[in-house]
Amino acid sequence: MxxxxxxxxxxxxxxxxxxxxxxxxxxxxxxxxxxxxxGAVILKSLFEEQITQEMNVNVRVLSSNFSGYPEAYDYIKQSTRQESISKYLDLIKEAKSKLTIPVIASINCISASEWMSFVKKIEEAGADGIELNMFILPSDINLSHEDVERLYEDVVQVIKRATSLPISLKISNYFTSLTRFAQKVSWLGISNLNIFNRFYTCDLNIDTLETYPVAKLSSQYEFYNTLRWTAILSHEIRSNLTSGTGVYRTEDPIKLLLAGADTIQVVSAIYTEGYEFITKANEKLISWMEAKGYNSIPDFKGKLATRKNKDASSFHRVQFMKYYSGIE
Ligand SMILES: Cc1cc2nc3c(=O)[nH]c(=O)nc-3n(C[C@H](O)[C@H](O)[C@H](O)COP(=O)(O)O)c2cc1C
Incomplete structure (x- = not known):
């Protein structure tokens, strides 16, 4: 099979x-x-914020030794940045020397300029590709939807110029017109679109009147949003499509393939079920293909995407009226 x-x-x-x-x-x-x-692995992202934070901690800790020498701050900042980056490059090198599957580096980008030199080093370290984990919560009242989209497009274009490695863009579903944006960005020459990344979420403590983080892992119900957008986007984009978020059951990858995904990303299921989840999902896929008489993934991939299947029009449906009519 x-x-x-x-x-x-x-x-x-x-x-x-x-x-x-x-x-x-x-x-x-x-x-x-x-x-x-x-089939492949995407390394933990190196965050722009993380590097900046580590630099600031080191500056605070060591500043007493260097008071009165402003150039020392720059030195400390620069060397901390180099240390975070070189640890990451070492991980890439080690992974590439020990694994046979593609190893994709991941960077969390807000500004393209910060990463220009780093991207070249990722390439030299031997990564097979780069994923841009772009996290822009459209909460800034001064940014129009065009401004937000342009940020993504600019980062992709700059990174693309800086490297010949294939690029995957990981996005959220916070877009005014997700289908149009996904298509536009896929025309910029990315090799893969990854839906979706996950925002940090927080709750309020009503006793201490403070915020605190919640729900590190996704819930199973988030899967249906992923399935919907996979069915809608898969025929509209030029790049490969990775779908994930809320994949917990071994049949979920099959559904996403039917909706048109090329690959399925899992994270939370591995935290809860262990690495065995990967083996079980592969076994489930093989036994399902055998039962259905499919020999390879192209035999059924996208069969239930919205363009191919009139029943899939329910993915466009947003009203519950008919479904709930009669339920008191
Ligand atoms: C503990 C944890 C750490 C994560 N760190 C990153 C990260 O560094 N970069 C990234 O792009 N996504 C990160 N993610 C998001 C996952 O890659 C994935 O997009 C998300 O969890 C949804 O998939 P899932 O439902 O299978 O968990 C993280 C998720 C978890 C649970």
């Missing part, structure tokens, strides 16, 4: 890929991910 699929220009052995998360930041876990049967 052939379950190979396309991802960022590679033919990979399984459509199940492990998304960027804390588990993908060390070599022991990466080896387990490969052994469990994943």
């Amino acid at each position: 052939n379950i190979t699929t396309k991802f960022m220009g590679f033919e990979i052995k399984s459509p199940i890929i492990v998304g960027s998360c804390d588990l993908t930041s060390n070599i022991e876990n990466l080896l387990k991910i490969e052994q469990a049967g994943a």
